[in-house]
Amino acid sequence: MVLGNEVYDKVFRSIDVNADKFVEVLEEAVAIVSISAEPEHRDDCVKMSHWAKAKLESIGATAELVDAGIQHLHDGTQLPLPPIVFAQLGKDPKKKTLLVYGHLDVQPAKKEDGWNTDPFVLTEIDGKLFGRGSTDDKGPVIGWIHAIRTLQENGIDLPINMKFVFECMEEAGSEGLDEALHNRKDFLQDVDFTCISDNYWLGKKKPCLTYGLRGISYFFVKVECAKQDLHSGCYGGSIHEALPDLLWVLSQLTNIDGTINIEGLNEMVAPVTDDEKEIYPKIDFCIKEYQNDLGAHGLTRKTKEEILMRRWRFPSLSLHGVEGAFDGPGSKTVIPAKVTGKFSIRTVPNMTPEKVDEVVVAHLNKLWATRGSPNRFEVIPQHAGRVWLSDPNHPNFQAGAKAMKRVFDVEPDLTREGGSIPVTLSFQELTGKNVMLLPIGACDDMAHSQNEKINRRNYIEGTKVLAAYLLELGEFQ
C-alpha cells in the first residue's frame, strides 16, 4: 500500500501545530536528573524508567519494567540497576515488526562545569533547546512517542508492529541490558528491523544515516603511594609520590599525532580497502568548519578523508581525568595517596574487547616495570562495547533515506560514527536482522559536554522523519 503525499503532509502539519507541546514534554524529561554513572542519582534513573513506561502506555503500548539485576560498584558496594522498559504496540501477524531502542539516562552535568544555563532545566535560546539529555537521548526517544501519537491522532493505522526497549544505564555501559535481552529472546524473535536514534548528523544541515560505530574499552589505572594523603611540606622529597607515576604512565600511551602507543593494538585494525577509500571523498564535510566549531587549536590530520577516518575507522585513546587528586579551584598543598587515572580506547574492526584488554593490561604492566617505582600499581579494565558495522543497502536504510528526503528534500549521507552504542551490535546479533542508526540531532549538539542542546528544528523535523519512516517501512510489507 503506497500512501499519497497528502498523508505525509497532514502528518507534518500536525507535528508543526503541536511543536510547543512536544517541547514541554522534553522539558519534563530533562528535569529528571537521571545520571547513570552517579550512584546518588540511581533513584532518578528508576523514576525515568517509570516515566517512559507511562508515556508508552499513553500511546496504547503494552509496557513492562524488566528487572536488570544488581550493579557491583567499584568500591565494593552493590546497587540495584534501574529497570528496563520493554513495550509492544500492535501484534498483527500480517505486518512486519520494527524494534526501537533508546536511552533516558544522561552523562553527569554540573552548572559550575561551565554551563550557561541549569543543565536540568530545558532552556530555549535562539531556537536551541539547552539541557542535559536534550539530544542524548531524551529528545529522540520522545520523538518516537510523538511520531506515533501524531499518526494515531490523524487516524492513520501504523503499517507495522512496534517493539520498544528503553533503558537508563547507557551512559554507564548499559549494564544489565545484554543479560535482560538474552533472557527475553522471545521478545526479540519476531523483529524484522531495528532503528536507533542516538547519534548525530555529520554536519549541521544535511541529514545522514549511519551504518557503523566504534566500540569502546574503558580503563582505570590505580597508583597508591601511602595510606592517606600527605602534607607536601612535611613529607615532600622523602616519599615516592603516586601522581608523578600515574601521569607518567598516562602520558606514554599516545604519540603527539594522536596515534596509540600500545604494543599489539594497531596490529588488530582492519586495513583500509579500496572500496572504502572511494566513500570518503563524496561526504559533505569541511575540516575548517569542523575545527572552527570546536574551537580546536589543532587537528591531528590535514585532509577531510584522513580526519573522517581518524574519527570512524581508526582507534583513538582519550585521557579523561584523575580521581583522588586535588581537583578544585585554588591551591591545595597535598600529596595525593591513591590516584586513579581514567582513559578509554575507541575500537574498530577487527578489535575485540577481550584482546584489547589483554594487550592494554600487558603493555601498561610492562611500562610500569620500566618505571622503577616502589608504589602499588594496577590496571583495571572497565566496561567495554564492541564495534558495529551494518548493511546500508538494506530496505530499512532505504525507508530511512526516503523519510529524510520527504522532510529535508535531500538524500542523506551514509556515514559511520566515532562514538559507541554497544547495544546496536547486540540487537543485530540477537535479532539476526538489519539495524539502522537514524540520527535527528546536529553535529554541534555537544552531547556529553557543557551546554548540550538540540535545535528546535531538529527536534521537530526529526519527529517528522520518524513518523515518515514508520509509514515508509509499511511499503516493504
Added chain:
Amino acid sequence: MVLGNEVYDKVFRSIDVNADKFVEVLEEAVAIVSISAEPEHRDDCVKMSHWAKAKLESIGATAELVDAGIQHLHDGTQLPLPPIVFAQLGKDPKKKTLLVYGHLDVQPAKKEDGWNTDPFVLTEIDGKLFGRGSTDDKGPVIGWIHAIRTLQENGIDLPINMKFVFECMEEAGSEGLDEALHNRKDFLQDVDFTCISDNYWLGKKKPCLTYGLRGISYFFVKVECAKQDLHSGCYGGSIHEALPDLLWVLSQLTNIDGTINIEGLNEMVAPVTDDEKEIYPKIDFCIKEYQNDLGAHGLTRKTKEEILMRRWRFPSLSLHGVEGAFDGPGSKTVIPAKVTGKFSIRTVPNMTPEKVDEVVVAHLNKLWATRGSPNRFEVIPQHAGRVWLSDPNHPNFQAGAKAMKRVFDVEPDLTREGGSIPVTLSFQELTGKNVMLLPIGACDDMAHSQNEKINRRNYIEGTKVLAAYLLELGEFQ
C-alpha cells in the same frame, strides 16, 4: 625574678582541672568551616576572625580587626579578605614584649575524601581529637588563650607584655597579611621576641623547637585544546587533546628518586656545610617507623640523615592534581578542553621566589616547545613563601627549651621543617628580632590530610608549655 617550682606546679594542676573545658572551646572553633582557599567559605573565615577577637578580649586584651584588602581571584572576580586580628595585652615599659602569631583558617576537607568522622565536628577517639584545624592551627592558637587565662586565674602577673596577630588566610598564602603588617610597623616596633606554634614535633613522643622552614612556590599549568569539553567518541583521534599534553609536561618535572628536573633550580641550593652534617646524626628519628606510619610503599633515600635533609634542606616538587578534567567516580567519556595542573616546589636557602618563578616558567616553556603541540599553554606562578632560618642559641629558644623540660622532662630536639609558614620570615624581618617555632602537635597529626587530629595530651601539655614559656621569658628581663 626567678619563680619557684611551686608556681609552675600550681599552673599545671589548674590546666589539668580545666582540660575538658579547653576541649569544648576547640570544638567550638573547629565547627566554624573557615576554609580560606574556597571562596564560598569566606564568610566563615570572617566569622572566625570575630570569634578570635572576642576570645582575646575575654582575657583582657585590646583587640582590633584590621582590614586586609581585596582578593583578586583566579577567575577574575574580587572578594574581600577576612580581617586580621591585631591585639595587645599589657603595656608595661619595664617588661619585654612577646609577639604571638597564629592562624584560624583551615585546609579544605570533605567527609567523602576519606574522613572517618565529620571533619567539622571535633570527635574524641582514644585520646585523639579529630577535626579539621584541630592541630593546624586552631588548637595551638586556643592554647595561648588558655595559658594566659590560667595564669590570670591563679593570680600570676604576666612577666611580659604580649601582642597577637591572628589571621584567617594562611592556608591560601596569607594574602593581605604582609601589607597589613607593613602598614602597622608601629604595632611591631617594640616587639622583643616572636613565638609561633604552627608546626609539629618530629616524632610522636619527644618535643622539639624549630629554627628553619622551607619556602614554597606554587604553580598552575594551563593547557587548552578546544573551547569546551568534547565527546571522546565523536572527536577522539581528530583533535590534539589537552590532557596528554599537560600530563606529559607534569611528568617531566621530577626524576624517579624525587630530585627536581628543572634547569637552573638545583644550582641555587646552598651546599651542605660540615657543621650542618654534625647536627643530623643526634636527632631522634627512625626512618622505618616514619615509613610505617605513612604506610608509604617506598622512601627516596636509605638513611635517617638523607631523609631528614630531603625534608628540610633540599627542595622538593609535589604534583597536587588537575582541575577541569573528569575527577569523579565512575567512567565519563569526555575530552576535557581546558585543564589546569597544579604543583608546588618547597624551597630552601638560597632559593628566592623571584628566581624560582623565573627558572620554572623558562624551563616549562622550553619543555613545551619540544612537545610540538598546537594547543594553548601557560604557566602561572601563584603565591610564594620564602625560606626562613633562625638562631637556635637565642634566649627565646632557651626559654622555650626550659618550658619543655619542665613539662616533658626532656631537652627538646632542635629541628628544621619541610612545610612553609611564610609569615615566620616576615616577623623576623619586620621586628629585626628572634623568631621561634614552638610546636605542640605530634608528627602524625595529619595536617592538610584526611583525619587531622591533635592528641588530647599534646593539646593539654602543650598549653602547659605555652604557660611555662611565658613565665620563663620573664627571667630574661
